[in-house]
Amino acid sequence: MADIGSPLKVRRTVNCVVPLETLHPKTLQRMSSWLDSYDLSHPECSHLSTRVVPLPTRVLDVSMLPGQEQLFGTHQVWGDQFEGRDFKLLETSKGQTGRYAALSYCWGNTLPLITTTRSLEDHKSGIAFDELPRTLQDAIMIARYLDIGLIWIDCLCILQDSKTDWEYEAAHMADVYSNAHLTIAAARAEHCGQGFLGPRNVHVPLFLNVKDEHGSFELCFQKLPGLAAEVSETPRDVIFTEY
Amino acid sequence: MALCNVCGSIPWRELITFQLNAQYGFRFNAAGRTTSTVSEDIPWRTRRCTIAEIVSRAKTCPLCAFVLLMMQQNTWVITRGDREGTLFAWDEIRAAIPRNMMVWMTLSDDWNSYKRLAVSLGNPRHGETRTMDLHLRLPFGNLDTHHNRDVKLIG
Secondary structure (H helix, E strand, C coil): CCCCCCCCCCCCCCCCCCCCCCCCHHHHHHHHHHHHHHHHEEEECCHHHCCCCCCCEEEEEECCCCCCCHHHHCCCHHHHHHHEEEEEEECCCCEEEEEEEEEEECCCCCCCCCCCCCHHHHHHHCCCCCCCHHHHHHHHHHHHCCCCEEEEHHHCCCHHHHHHHHHHHCCCCHHHHHHCEEEEECCCCCCCCCCCCCCCCCCCCCEEEEEEEEEEEEEEEEEECCCCCCCCCCCEEECCCCC | CCCCCHHCCCCCCHHHCCCCHHHHHHHHHHHHCCCCCCCCCCCCCEEEEEHHHHHHHHHHHHHHHHHHHHHHHHEEEECCHHCCCEEEEEHHHHHHHCCCCCEEEEECCCCCCCCCEEEEEEEECCCCCCEEEEEEEEECCCCCCCCCCCCCCCC
């Protein structure tokens, strides 16, 4: 710890208040601006902004679902816009490139919808958005808000009853996540049915208008539990936490 | 409502504009209640006061009122003695620490970089509960603050 008389060497951040609303317009704006700034100023992952990244063996083609243009400003009724819509499982060809998101989540005890050797052809024809568990629905809505047309979700992109397929895909899973344009981490969802875009369980912050000799400014306090730094192995994460 | 003289003596502007690290502390000794349990080179980092004092200050100081409200709504966990780990509501913790119960408030600026007011309850010598963390945050309109340290202040 530095003594009082020494010059400051470390400058600490003060983060913004945690809004109760997960899909707060400012949150969405920040998410988009981060992605844009990473595309421009992060040379270590700027290749993810281009379309030269190899696609996984299978991805979900959600490009036919509503995108940012339709979703902008309507975050309170996103679910309505996806209701009754279908998307497809896409088997990619060797060497095919593109831009995709990946989902990191907790399955929980059961999954209501998986791809197997029997359901593969059906899923290539179409998957009903309404049949997805909530966490998967939320991930697709975030991907679409960011105008990402492909998303990789393990339970639907790996044949869950094929040992051969599972072993091959498991061996390449690190590449799948590291090549993703964005990894959506559903950290606050304990199981696939919980979702992560619901209201947060946080205290209402206190806003104070403070005056000093230089004028007035605003302070904010919020009761939050202990916060730990998130550590990620993937280049670009957007992590949805409770706090 | 204006801040009380204790809360008002804290260099908030310097803290949120990064001109001062939280580890340099609060000027809580404005009330003459500094503690010898913290390092001598940061003599005004920790505040210790009675419940009666914070109740009294809460009548006019919005920050003291907020701290008191959060204290009343918090679930407290004893960290010492044979009741370690036990959960207590506000009324229960007041009964569990009956004599000379003190509020301990420390401005923390730890490894994870979050500035927060860590509040615990205890005796005149030390806290006896886990801390309740009141984080110093910026209004959500300041979108650039995470990356751009030039915090824009109103006024």
